[in-house]
Amino acid sequence: MSKELRRVILFGAPLFVGVINIFHPIHFESTGIYEAIHTVAGWWILLHILNLFGFSLLGLAAYLLIQDQQGTAATIAKIAIAIFVPTYSGFDSIIGIGTGILIQYANGVPIAQLVVLDLAINAFWSNNVATILAILGSVTWGFGMSMSAVAFTESKRRPIVLALGLIAGAVTGWGYSTSMFGTLPWWSAVLLVGLICLIVARPSVPASLLILSGILFGTTHVVPYGPLGMACFVLGVALLEFTPRKVDLIQTTAITSS
Numbered sequence: 394m395s396k397e398l399r400r401v402i403l404f405g406a407p408l409f410v411g412v413i414n415i416f417h418p419i420h421f422e423s424t425g426i427y428e429a430i431h432t433v434a435g436w437w438i439l440l441h442i443l444n445l446f447g448f449s450l451l452g453l454a455a456y457l458l459i460q461d462q463q464g465t466a467a468t469i470a471k472i473a474i475a476i477f478v479p480t481y482s483g484f485d486s487i488i489g490i491g492t493g494i495l496i497q498y499a500n501g502v503p504i505a506q507l508v509v510l511d512l513a514i515n516a517f518w519s520n521n522v523a524t525i526l527a528i529l530g531s532v533t534w535g536f537g538m539s540m541s542a543v544a545f546t547e548s549k550r551r552p553i554v555l556a557l558g559l560i561a562g563a564v565t566g567w568g569y570s571t572s573m574f575g576t577l578p579w580w581s582a583v584l585l586v587g588l589i590c591l592i593v594a595r596p597s598v599p600a601s602l603l604i605l606s607g608i609l610f611g612t613t614h615v616v617p618y619g620p621l622g623m624a625c626f627v628l629g630v631a632l633l634e635f636t637p638r639k640v641d642l643i644q645t646t647a648i649t650s651s
Contacts, residue, residue: 406450411623417615423519434497441489452478459541466543473537481530487523531611538607542600553593561604565611574612602629
């Protein structure tokens with residue numbers, strides 16, 4: 394793959410995912426999905442078709458970022474990313490495209506039949522298969538970002554960054570399982586993890602941004618979490634791509650000296 398194409402994917406995929414999901418209709422409750430989106434069912438279906446491509450390209454971007462890194466953390470990150478793509482895309486296609494098609498069909502039936510269809514749509518919206526895929530996709534994205542942050546960190550500082558990555562996963566899980574995400578305590582915990590990473594990691598900013606991307610996008614891809622998570626990913630990629638790292642400087646100096 395050429396350097397130019399690599400960077401198009403590295404930056405283009407997260408920007409695409411972040412931008413289109415700014416316009417994602419939001420509905421978190423387990424019922425009432427028909428009432429929430431029946432007026433925008435066409436856009437809902439199109440958005441989730443676009444997300445199928447977007448999430449797959451995002452996984453490729455995450456892999457390209459870590460592709461040349463060696464070691465256990467990098468290997469685990471690659472495995473996590475490989476799991477993220479089919480699970481998260483599968484979840485989003487079931488919930489997004491499947492629910493959208495049912496709602497589009499329900500828009501054309503007599504009102505008397507809508508009562509029965511509404512129950513079926515709610516059951517499909519909250520089905521266990523999609524829920525399991527969503528959990529797997531979210532966990533593997535967050536873990537993949539945390540392990541990527543570890544892989545790019547100086548060796549002696551990796552244990553503390555690994556611990557922060559595990560804490561980041563706990564914050565994501567706590568926020569979603571208790572519906573605390575978006576509250577002041579949750580945002581405070583997210584910012585605290587990022588701040589600690591800024592203090593202890595080297596290079597600090599890229600590692601912090603990757604971990605924050607894991608928390609935010611791992612929570613959900615809708616506004617503001619998904620787009621903010623993609624912004625963190627893009628900024629982290631930019632710093633890693635265009636800022637010389639210590640190891641690169643050492644290797645360049647050694648080559649020059651010889």
